[in-house]
Amino acid sequence: MRSKLVMLLGLIGGPLLLRNLYVILFQLPDEMEQGPVYRIFYYHLPAFLTAAACYLSAMICSILYLKSKDAKYDAIALACTETGLAFAAVNLVTGMFWGRISWGIWWAWDPRLTWALICWLVYFGYLMLRKAIDDPTERAKNASALSIFAFVSVAITWKAIEWWRTQHPGPVLSIRTGEQRMDPFMEQMIYMNTVALSLLAAIFILVRLRQEETQREIDALRRYAHAL
Amino acid sequence: MTILRHASAIAIKDLRSEFRTKEALNGALSFSIVILLMIAFAFDTGAELVSDYGGGILWLAFTFASALIVNRSFARELPNDCIDVLVSSPASGAALFLGKSIASFLLLVVIESICLPVFGVFFNVTWWRNPSQLALVVLLGSWAMACMGTVFSALTINLRLREVMLPMLMYPMLIPAVLSAMTLTNYLMQPGPLPPDYAQWMRMLVGFDIIFTTLALALVETILVR
Amino acid sequence: MFYGLTVAWALLAIYAVFLGLRDKDLKKQLETLKRMVEEKK
Numbered sequence: 001m002r003s004k005l006v007m008l009l010g011l012i013g014g015p016l017l018l019r020n021l022y023v024i025l026f027q028l029p030d031e032m033e034q035g036p037v038y039r040i041f042y043y044h045l046p047a048f049l050t051a052a053a054c055y056l057s058a059m060i061c062s063i064l065y066l067k068s069k070d071a072k073y074d075a076i077a078l079a080c081t082e083t084g085l086a087f088a089a090v091n092l093v094t095g096m097f098w099g100r101i102s103w104g105i106w107w108a109w110d111p112r113l114t115w116a117l118i119c120w121l122v123y124f125g126y127l128m129l130r131k132a133i134d135d136p137t138e139r140a141k142n143a144s145a146l147s148i149f150a151f152v153s154v155a156i157t158w159k160a161i162e163w164w165r166t167q168h169p170g171p172v173l174s175i176r177t178g179e180q181r182m183d184p185f186m187e188q189m190i191y192m193n194t195v196a197l198s199l200l201a202a203i204f205i206l207v208r209l210r211q212e213e214t215q216r217e218i219d220a221l222r223r224y225a226h227a228l
Numbered sequence: 229m230t231i232l233r234h235a236s237a238i239a240i241k242d243l244r245s246e247f248r249t250k251e252a253l254n255g256a257l258s259f260s261i262v263i264l265l266m267i268a269f270a271f272d273t274g275a276e277l278v279s280d281y282g283g284g285i286l287w288l289a290f291t292f293a294s295a296l297i298v299n300r301s302f303a304r305e306l307p308n309d310c311i312d313v314l315v316s317s318p319a320s321g322a323a324l325f326l327g328k329s330i331a332s333f334l335l336l337v338v339i340e341s342i343c344l345p346v347f348g349v350f351f352n353v354t355w356w357r358n359p360s361q362l363a364l365v366v367l368l369g370s371w372a373m374a375c376m377g378t379v380f381s382a383l384t385i386n387l388r389l390r391e392v393m394l395p396m397l398m399y400p401m402l403i404p405a406v407l408s409a410m411t412l413t414n415y416l417m418q419p420g421p422l423p424p425d426y427a428q429w430m431r432m433l434v435g436f437d438i439i440f441t442t443l444a445l446a447l448v449e450t451i452l453v454r
Numbered sequence: 455m456f457y458g459l460t461v462a463w464a465l466l467a468i469y470a471v472f473l474g475l476r477d478k479d480l481k482k483q484l485e486t487l488k489r490m491v492e493e494k495k
Contacts, residue, residue, distance in 0.1 A: 021459075024459075025459075037458075039459065040458035040459060040462075043458075043459065043462040044462075047462070083469075086465065086466065086469040087466075089465055090462050090465045090466060093461050093462070093465060094458050094459075094461065094462050097457055097458035097461060098458060101458075200466065204469065204470070204473065207473050207477070208473065211473070211476055211477060211480055214480045214481075214484060215480060217484065218480065218483050218484055218487060221484070221487045221488065221491060222487060224491060225487060225490050225491050225494060228491065228494040228495070
């Protein structure tokens with residue numbers, strides 16, 4: 001059933017991603033001030049939104065795990081966190097390329113960039129912590145606690161572009177600012193790409209979840225084999 | 229309140245055991261002074277440099293010292309299964325966390341009060357321009373390190389590579405607090421009036437302390453119970 | 455600009471490849487263990 005779901009998501013998401021790429025490259029006009037380089041933004045912001053959604057799901061699953069002690073929530077949290085890390089990496093790197101072209105530097109210790117990096121490091125620490133604990137219950141419990149702490153840093157990153165007005169551009173989406181700061185066609189493209197990347201993220205999460213279940217099956221079988 | 233009574237009992241126990249051997253205290257103090265020494269050699273410590281980076285150098289040394297102190301915090305309870313005894317005692321997880329944080333906090337403050345004059349001598353800095361404000365910043369920053377450190381010490385208590393994992397997990401989460409403390413300390417060591425964004429940084433430091441202390445009190449019970 | 459877009463796609467492709475490799479590795483481990491359990495029985 002799950003593999004059918006993955007295929008269905010792939011059938012919708014794949015063409016959507018390709019269609020979006022075509023529109024981004026060929027149909028959308030150049031931006032007034034930045035020229036063609038702004039097109040990176042169509043991946044930069046959606047990647048962050050997808051990563052934040054993944055981290056939020058991971059936090060919710062962590063809370064559910066701590067309440068119910070059901071291991072499947074822990075597996076979902078892990079899958080969401082890993083996928084979130086991949087998309088957050090896309091966000092950071094596309095931002096670096098944009099910064100290189102627009103400001104001439106690869107990195108700036110601007111609050112938003114710093115927070116995005118901190119976010120990435122904290123969730124990477126989550127994966128490191130999981131690798132370091134052998135006992136599955138202990139691992140799930142400690143990782144869930146860390147996931148809840150880590151989400152606070154995500155929340156601050158999201159808010160950071162409102163609280164600090166510095167080098168990084170301010171918020172532009174109309175749903176956030178309440179006014180139309182961006183061309184509606186461009187803004188719609190952002191949402192379309194967010195949907196496409198989220199579908200891709202869902203595929204990654206489902207695949208990773210299946211791999212985690214296989215890993216648990218392997219662990220159980222290994223214990224059984226040693227017991228025989 | 230029983231929580232405060234339990235917390236103070238645990239804090240006194242930790243401090244008494246620490247002052248008996250002074251292992252972590254001596255180790256952390258020597259390490260932070262060595263760090264200050266190394267930084268003094270690494271950079272040309274002219275006056276311009278220190279007025280821009282003095283706060284950063286100082287808090288770098290404090291952060292490394294804090295890793296050593298908080299690592300001992302729960303590691304001290306590993307021999308003879310003392311941690312199991314503590315967790316199964318009537319003291320709640322919150323009291324245990326509070327007691328250990330307070331003990332780590334006080335040890336950190338001791339180390340920092342020795343490091344400050346040393347820093348002043350090595351780098352020729354007048355750090356006593358604004359003593360009350362500086363004391364506030366040092367106390368708030370140290371509480372942030374003690375609080376987060378105790379949580380991560382509890383998380384990493386059973387890990388093989390505890391000494392490596394603890395700083396690796398703790399430092400990224402501490403960045404907002406340490407960054408605020410560094411900036412505020414920098415402002416306090418410079419002559420003249422305090423810049424307008426002083427209040428904003430102070431708010432960030434206080435906010436960090438409140439948010440993470442609350443989260444820690446809520447979650448530490450879950451982390452410790454096995 | 456093209457480098458930026460390429461990098462975005464490349465990172466996601468690398469992650470997909472990484473998932474695929476791990477999948478293969480897990481399947482191999484599972485097969486080995488199943489065989490081991492059958493032999494022991």
